[in-house]
Amino acid sequence: MNIWGSPKKPTYFVYKETNRVAIDFERAVKQLQQDLQYQADKNTLSTAFFDKQNRIIKSLVIYYQETQSTLTRLEKGLQDQRKSEYLLAKKYNDHTYKLEAVCFIHGIYDLRSWLGTPTDVLVDRAKELMKDNELILPTGLVNKIEALPDHLGKTVMDILQKEVNKKITDLLAKVNLRKKPKLF
Secondary structure, three states, X not given: OOOOOOOOOOHHHHHHHHHHXXXXXXXXXXXXXXXXXXXXXXXXXXHHHHHHHHHHHHHHHHHHHHHHXXXXXXXXXXXXXXXXXXXXXXXXXXXXXXXXHHHHHOOOOOHHHHHOOOHHHHHHHHHHHHHOOOOOOOHXXXXXXXXXXXXXXXXXXXHHOHHHHHHHHHHHHHHHHHHOOOOO
């Protein structure tokens, strides 16, 4: 629906209909002028009435010209807006493709599943990982590590998770200290 409540028509049909109305208006004004001139030629109109009718016709023509000018400006503005929206959408699509390519280059093959995660959950998870100075290993890297012989895969994971392992060890040590009975 458009702003007047009628079903929205494609631009071409709106233009065609507007053009038809404009042509009909021009014909009506010309016919009005011809009828008025005919009456004036027959001397059946007073000069005052003739002048009044000419002012009305002149006002209608000026109004029509202003309306056409406004329509032209609005159409140009709409075209500019559509072009701008297209370019913006193209820019965002390009950025998305680049991001996906960078993720694949770095072994992040599960990007689509991450994009399916709600934004607030992703942001919270990212903040948590940054606060703890941790990261989630890319799928491609994990696959490569898992393809290594067990002892090498364990060594690589120990190296990659050295800080996390140290934190866990420290926490376990604190827990064990609390559990030890106090000696008197």
